[in-house]
Amino acid sequence: MERRARQEREELEAKIQEARTRHLEGVVKEIQAKIAQFGLMPSDVFPEFNFSRKRKESTSQPKYRDPATGATWTGRGKVPAWIGDKDREQFAI
Incomplete structure (x- = not known):
């Protein structure tokens, strides 16, 4: 009984993870489409991050x-x- 419950739990967790991954993939595609639509740069969307790779002088x-x-x-x-x-x-x- 306990073994079966553990197996069901693992299967459910796997399904939840799969659904979450699919959802996130869709969200990322939507965001990428909006960025392309409006011609945004990463620094426009995330101004707190420094995206330049300048070397320290x-x-x-x-x-x-x-x-x-x-x-x-x-x-x-x-x-x-x-x-x-x-x-x-x-x-x-």
Whole structure:
């Protein structure tokens, strides 16, 4: 008896989940149609979300300065020509 009740419960839960999934699919299609109809962007519908994928700008402080020109370098990336093979300590800020 208990086994049968458990099986019926599982079947009912599966049917409920199926019905919910079908309903949500319909709702999503309706929303997509409205968005297309009015030419909306995601940011129009959800303004609290930031949809841009901008990279965070580097906030590294310069570690080296060219005394002749005042140009600076953070120590990242390609070594500037004004440092070249010279001792970096003489350009340290």
